[in-house]
Amino acid sequence: MKALIISSGNIKDTKILVELHKQVDLTICADGGSAYAIKANIEPDIVIGDLDSIDKGTLKVIENNNIKIFKYPTKKDMTDTELAIEYAIEKGVNEIIFTGVTGNRLDHTLSNIMLLYKLLKIGVKGKIIDSNNEIYITDNSLNLQRQNGTYVSIIPLVNDLQGVTLKGFEYETENIDIKIGSTLGISNEIKDKKGSINIKNGVALVIKSRD
Numbered sequence: 001m002k003a004l005i006i007s008s009g010n011i012k013d014t015k016i017l018v019e020l021h022k023q024v025d026l027t028i029c030a031d032g033g034s035a036y037a038i039k040a041n042i043e044p045d046i047v048i049g050d051l052d053s054i055d056k057g058t059l060k061v062i063e064n065n066n067i068k069i070f071k072y073p074t075k076k077d078m079t080d081t082e083l084a085i086e087y088a089i090e091k092g093v094n095e096i097i098f099t100g101v102t103g104n105r106l107d108h109t110l111s112n113i114m115l116l117y118k119l120l121k122i123g124v125k126g127k128i129i130d131s132n133n134e135i136y137i138t139d140n141s142l143n144l145q146r147q148n149g150t151y152v153s154i155i156p157l158v159n160d161l162q163g164v165t166l167k168g169f170e171y172e173t174e175n176i177d178i179k180i181g182s183t184l185g186i187s188n189e190i191k192d193k194k195g196s197i198n199i200k201n202g203v204a205l206v207i208k209s210r211d
Helices: 015-022 033-039 056-064 080-090 106-121
Strands: 002-006 026-030 046-049 068-071 095-099 125-129 133-138 141-145 150-156 161-167 173-178 194-198 204-210
Touching: 002 015, 002 033, 002 080, 015 095, 026 033, 026 080, 033 056, 046 080, 080 095, 080 106, 095 106, 106 125, 106 133, 133 141, 141 204, 150 161
Parallel strands: 002 026, 002 095, 026 046, 046 068, 095 125
Antiparallel strands: 125 133, 133 204, 141 194, 150 204, 161 173, 161 194
């Protein structure tokens, strides 16, 4: 079961939401992300959060369409996006796509990226998509499709990466180590139809990006 979580960060083109919505079984809006969904003519399954980022017009549309709302107090121990994750996990999803989780607030962007680590630890697949990036966290293997004009960066997240093997890339590797704080894994390119990443030990932040 796959879920889409739409948050209130930057979404330049809501057309992407229509395509992502078609790919999932459950669409969750984290607070102000509901405005993006309504703009894209998407009816989410539920809106979750303290509702401090929802304008009156969006809230009226939500209520008129009888969309389920889980309202939380403003003073809480989780962000609206993490609350959305908790709901998705309760529903039994095994994969979550996030959008609207990157933007001007670097603290929110970084904490949202780290939510992928939370998912990794419980065996749930996670991916962040914005207009320029696809973001993953892996401690094992990952396959990425080639897209013209994109780069792939592999960044050690919590410790050194050991036994990194890359196939299908411009710069292929065989069982190398990448130390945390190193830029060795930045700006590679996929040359075959897909690129494969395999890691023996460590946790990697993998970003597929375009300028």
